[in-house]
Amino acid sequence: MATKTKLEYIWLDGTKPTQKLRGKTKIVKDFGGTVEDCPMWSFDGSSTNQAPGGASDCLLKPVACFPDPGRRDSFLVMTEVLSSDGKPHASNGRATIDDDDNDFWFGFEQEYFLWDPETNLPPGFPPGGYPPPQGPYYCSVGAKNAYGREIVEEHLDLCLEAGLNLEGINGEVAPGQWEFQGFAKGAALAGDEMWLGRYLLERTAEKYGLAINWHPKPLGQTDWNGSGMHANFSNTALRTAGSKDVYDKICQAFEPRIKHHIDVYGADNDQRLTGLHETQSIDKFSYGVSDRGASIRIPIATVEAGWKGWLEDRRPASNADPYKVAAQIIKTVKSVL
Ligand code: MG
Numbered sequence: 001m002a003t004k005t006k007l008e009y010i011w012l013d014g015t016k017p018t019q020k021l022r023g024k025t026k027i028v029k030d031f032g033g034t035v036e037d038c039p040m041w042s043f044d045g046s047s048t049n050q051a052p053g054g055a056s057d058c059l060l061k062p063v064a065c066f067p068d069p070g071r072r073d074s075f076l077v078m079t080e081v082l083s084s085d086g087k088p089h090a091s092n093g094r095a096t097i098d099d100d101d102n103d104f105w106f107g108f109e110q111e112y113f114l115w116d117p118e119t120n121l122p123p124g125f126p127p128g129g130y131p132p133p134q135g136p137y138y139c140s141v142g143a144k145n146a147y148g149r150e151i152v153e154e155h156l157d158l159c160l161e162a163g164l165n166l167e168g169i170n171g172e173v174a175p176g177q178w179e180f181q182g183f184a185k186g187a188a189l190a191g192d193e194m195w196l197g198r199y200l201l202e203r204t205a206e207k208y209g210l211a212i213n214w215h216p217k218p219l220g221q222t223d224w225n226g227s228g229m230h231a232n233f234s235n236t237a238l239r240t241a242g243s244k245d246v247y248d249k250i251c252q253a254f255e256p257r258i259k260h261h262i263d264v265y266g267a268d269n270d271q272r273l274t275g276l277h278e279t280q281s282i283d284k285f286s287y288g289v290s291d292r293g294a295s296i297r298i299p300i301a302t303v304e305a306g307w308k309g310w311l312e313d314r315r316p317a318s319n320a321d322p323y324k325v326a327a328q329i330i331k332t333v334k335s336v337l
Contacts, residue, residue, distance in 0.1 A: 005031035014049030017267035038062035069161035093323035102186030107232035122176025187326035216317035217271035226272035227318030234310035266317025
């Protein structure tokens with residue numbers, strides 16, 4: 001008897017201003033286990049804000065495939081959306097990445113809030129009130145400080161078993177706020193892995209009756225920290241520079257392009273990039289060694305290695321699309337190389 005395998009085709013919809021994850025299952029026989037073995041598929045784009053009802057078919061092109069340890073006989077298939085004519089859909093940020101030789105490496109630090117749909121608050125927030133102020137929660141332990149750890153641990157195990165290259169997790173500054181970090185050599189793959197990491201997080205939290213809140217400032221203009229997605233990046237030039245000049249030149253290329261970047265760094269990011277809470281103001285640009293109040297931080301490790309390393313753009317919000325963030329960073333870096 002033929003073996004049957006579940007393939008979960010995952011894509012980004014057309015919701016504005018922040019795209020959401022969608023997925024549906026295809027059953028295939030005698031699956032070979034690689035992305036090349038995943039057939040093209042289609043979906044109803046009129047139900048996802050991606051096509052009019054009269055011509056509703058959009059195509060799903062598989063771009064990455066990982067085992068799905070959370071489901072029996074199953075794989076996660078990341079796809080990109082094409083219009084019915086086979087061209088990249090307007091919502092397809094992955095197709096805008098110009099990194100054919102995978103020279104760009106990206107490490108994303110994904111912050112997020114676990115979120116209780118009943119109370120519309122993170123776990124750890126009593127209904128109608130506030131928990132004690134920020135201070136004890138970051139990297140904490142104990143039931144008075146760390147909320148939702150079982151979800152975070154289960155998510156981490158799933159990602160590692162799937163083969164996603166997570167590099168760490170930590171409890172964040174507000175109660176119910178956490179972070180995971182992913183890294184990949186190649187901008188498209190880095191984006192694929194972050195989106196699949198987000199997918200597994202949403203699905204894991206479902207089991208506990210919780211949602212994930214990706215908004216960069218979900219608790220409004222209070223003293224609670226927002227959520228970001230710091231983007232660490234390098235290419236051959238940055239990894240082998242050996243001189244401060246190369247770093248200055250690349251950082252300075254970002255200055256006249258503030259708008260290009262902020263446009264894809266996440267909706268409502270103005271609520272987070274206020275100049276407070278370890279951020280630079282949204283309309284300013286600065287860079288500096290070890291400066292967590294700068295737009296771009298030059299890590300001390302890069303300087304100590306003789307100006308060979310990477311940069312960290314601290315502006316992307318938690319709800320930004322890592323594909324679009326990477327595409328814009330690559331464009332700016334390439335403009336001076
Ligand atoms: Mg963090």
